[in-house]
Amino acid sequence: MESSLIIKNVLSPPILFFFLGVIGFATKSDLEIPAPLPKLFSLYLLLAIGFKGGVELQASGLSGQVIPTVCSAILMSLLIPLICFFILRLKFNVYNSAAISAAYGSISAVTFITAESFLEAQNIHFDGFMVAALALMESPAIIVGLLLVKFGASKDIPSKRIMKWRSILHESMLNGSVYLLLGSLLIGFLTAAYNPAAVAKMQPFTGKLFFGAECFFLLDMGIVAAQRLSRLHQVGKYLIAFSIFMPIFNAFLGGLVAKSLGLESGNALLFVVLCASASYLAVPAAMRMTVPEARSTYYISTTLGLTFPFNIVIGIPVYMSLVNKLIPPGVT
Amino acid sequence: MESSLIIKNVLSPPILFFFLGVIGFATKSDLEIPAPLPKLFSLYLLLAIGFKGGVELQASGLSGQVIPTVCSAILMSLLIPLICFFILRLKFNVYNSAAISAAYGSISAVTFITAESFLEAQNIHFDGFMVAALALMESPAIIVGLLLVKFGASKDIPSKRIMKWRSILHESMLNGSVYLLLGSLLIGFLTAAYNPAAVAKMQPFTGKLFFGAECFFLLDMGIVAAQRLSRLHQVGKYLIAFSIFMPIFNAFLGGLVAKSLGLESGNALLFVVLCASASYLAVPAAMRMTVPEARSTYYISTTLGLTFPFNIVIGIPVYMSLVNKLIPPGVT
Amino acid sequence: MESSLIIKNVLSPPILFFFLGVIGFATKSDLEIPAPLPKLFSLYLLLAIGFKGGVELQASGLSGQVIPTVCSAILMSLLIPLICFFILRLKFNVYNSAAISAAYGSISAVTFITAESFLEAQNIHFDGFMVAALALMESPAIIVGLLLVKFGASKDIPSKRIMKWRSILHESMLNGSVYLLLGSLLIGFLTAAYNPAAVAKMQPFTGKLFFGAECFFLLDMGIVAAQRLSRLHQVGKYLIAFSIFMPIFNAFLGGLVAKSLGLESGNALLFVVLCASASYLAVPAAMRMTVPEARSTYYISTTLGLTFPFNIVIGIPVYMSLVNKLIPPGVT
Amino acid sequence: MKRLDLIFSDRELDAILEALEQAQVPGYTVMKHATGRGPERVVTEDMEFTGMGANAHVIIFCEQEMIDSIRDNIKSILSYYGGVAYVSEATPL
């Protein structure tokens, strides 16, 4: 069953465009999407998922599964970095371990979007409040990462290096992409509540265009991921294995939590994908500012070069099978 | 009544995204929309309002209120800079006074768009020919500004500084944004007249997408306006007061003219907004080229940092109340 | 009849925006579309025509006229450069002759798009498989051009200059725009075959938006073409005449082939346009890398400054009349 | 050989390039989208969309005589609109 799901997933336009980008890099085609065009698409995608999530959150209200699910998601983004940290400390210093852990505790919005498209293609229902979980999982993971550095690093660092709470909170909450996602979520919520006619007017931009823009962005992500993949030898075997097995482990953990939360299979898949995915946007940017001691190759090549492609190509359908086994459809 | 209108206005997505940008700057979030992406949106908005205006102008024809309204608008863009000039000369030299006056005589397309969205949200009808007024108010204001310099400045300026009519007309008529707006208006007109099927084919691009693109652009305008606002102390109290009271005065003047023209309340609001708004695009660009003696902080920080946010957040609903008082609905 | 077709063509939005760009440059308006925004539109257009072509190719299948038409198109892209080469060798050296010939053997995607819009406006049917012809005509022309250099150039060139087959194939097949067009075609084909629901989801992006994006891009093409036109004196009279008469000759040749293939008038026009148009994207880029001895002004100013505007403004309607004469409507 | 660095508002780019062409410089390189601060004014990238543009940075490698012949022309343009110009030594590789 997995293999048929994998094939179905691979034959969807976003994944095909991702491969087009990968092959373009591999064959040295001079296809490139010059800066700052990729930024346009990443800003657009964050704005659109935030807005749509806010609208649906307003529709569903904060009752029922919303609060428990979002809280569990936050807990997962605190727990997963801790687990990662202990696994990584066997081989890496505090700085590198903490930075990589934060990335895996956090999420990848594009992986989430791809999972949504996958569910839509399978006609499986999911709820808009999952976007709230998405938006709220980045900051805690960054905070845990910085705390691990703060308390884990040797005490003889020069005084000016001591991280201040202020800058920890600033990096975690006001990072551009976290801020845009949360802000758009709030705007979607407010608009749906007080100005429902405007939701329809946004629809052509945030809704209809989304799938095509996702394809365009994944074309670029394919080029970028292939570049990172080509540098993956620099990170060593331990980290390569980590970047495949850790997501699977986190997915399993997420699946159990999703089951105990009583989520339907669509929401459960999204929950699992949030746990399994790793951040290559907000977290690396925050880590580079606050933990310059960590080697950025470690947390970028792994998340972007391996975990991201693995998740969107193979991971999502595999996690779907997992969810189907854990949560027999029709039971909820 | 105003306060409920203000709240309704504030809770519309464009204004909410504007605030998201402002708060992002204020909290030092690293959210930024790198150049030249804002240019993409500003070009798009000018092209789209021009095209739509041209289509509607062709539908309504040049009969009835069209000619008087457009002519009055042009007169206002000649008169307002003169009034401003006398008020500003009390404190500033000829160069600065003329440059600021030209900006306030001219218009802000984004303020106009926001007013249109406001009217649509209130289900108040307005006509496409108002875009023609918009397009034709920039050039005269620039010309008046340059004439004020030409005749107001002391006669002992070096020979090469003497402004030539050619360059005055060039800057006023062929400034990129004026040119694109007028050109798109003409193209919309011609297309509607000779190729009506093509109007429908443009609709997804110029029509459906507009509201979302407006939100995206206002997000950036929020960031930019906040930056200017933060430098506002440099311009002094006189100019700060000017940049709030002058628009209100101009709005009142515009309201009286709109009443005497017999405009319906929708068109009247747009007329008032044209008078009240100030240019931060075409005019500053033209002034910087032709009047380098003027301090650009003066005419940019005021128009962009104060007048623009004031107009789109508070001004539009306040002007609506004004219009409602001057022009009782149901009378026309 | 031609003149009425020309007027109809000129009054379509894409051509009007093209003229807006041309006039903007001619009048020294400071309207500009800064890099890399034009690249965004050119990437978008290639992706969209590729995808749509792939979808339609899957619908029509590879039967009937598809294979013969595509093969004939490829043959034309091999034959036309040879004819051009002999004409150009009368005046130019091997390098310049070969580079210009390759450009005229290849195609211009924007000319093709404009012809499609022209057909749609006239309600004349055409088939999606013509995009396959478009996609497959660039590489052969590049290969012929490079072979002409390889075998035509004097034998005493330094050893490192000898072109390798590898780099010839690389430049011809993996040039960014060829690669994106072919890749999108394949993705469209696969999606339509295995994931038809996703085709509808792409439609707002690749379909609805297309016409407007085409207008925006042609605005920029107008500016660029006018710049090239203004440098046309550098290329001399011979080349100026060549860049008007060669397309007409190629169109005639294409018309005869189209007739003998039994194409309907819509497809026949597209076939003719493919023959008549010249590349200003893939071929110049490839030539600059592989034949630096050729003067780029020659192959850019002609294709972009003269052949391209001629084709989209006058050529397409003229070719339509030609097709109507060769292929009486209602016969097929 | 000399290296001349010019930095100024890109709205003046046409005027500067015309001056360079008139003096028949062997070549030049233009980098747009530069921002910065002069004695009184901050130029930011975000104003580019307004058409006010950012700065342009122009580099010219040429002989000392060339520098001498364009000096007056360039200086008069820069003194009117603002901008800076510096010369340094450079030797061909």
Added chain:
Amino acid sequence: MKRLDLIFSDRELDAILEALEQAQVPGYTVMKHATGRGPERVVTEDMEFTGMGANAHVIIFCEQEMIDSIRDNIKSILSYYGGVAYVSEATPL
């Protein structure tokens, strides 16, 4: 006069500009979107969208004293986050 070239990750741009302003440099020019490679790390343009940005290249024309007064401050920022700083001769046109 001197010319100071600073190249570093543009995420540190605010810190650097603050240091320059504090020292009251007469002006500076910023060019963003630069990429490159230092002793250990490659910065590529395509990571710009991630918010990690590319490099910024800052040019300052100023007197030797100014250079001396900002040296320590700039060097400490660069030594923490990475980046390079070089001084060369420049004469006003």
Added chain:
Amino acid sequence: MKRLDLIFSDRELDAILEALEQAQVPGYTVMKHATGRGPERVVTEDMEFTGMGANAHVIIFCEQEMIDSIRDNIKSILSYYGGVAYVSEATPL
């Protein structure tokens, strides 16, 4: 220390960077989207979308020996495709 400035069509960027890496330069900075004019040809930004690209400006700070070791390689690439290379003095801050 020396500063090496290379300006050439960005389509040759890969070849140049490969030459620099082979010579093991300590680092380099790349600025794309430069336009300009050489002895015969104008490169404009608006041709970037055609894939013909604009110019790239590469700066390398390194020792004199490094310069000597890459000279031939770089010069042969530039002489084939066009472009300029100049060396000037630079001292670390």
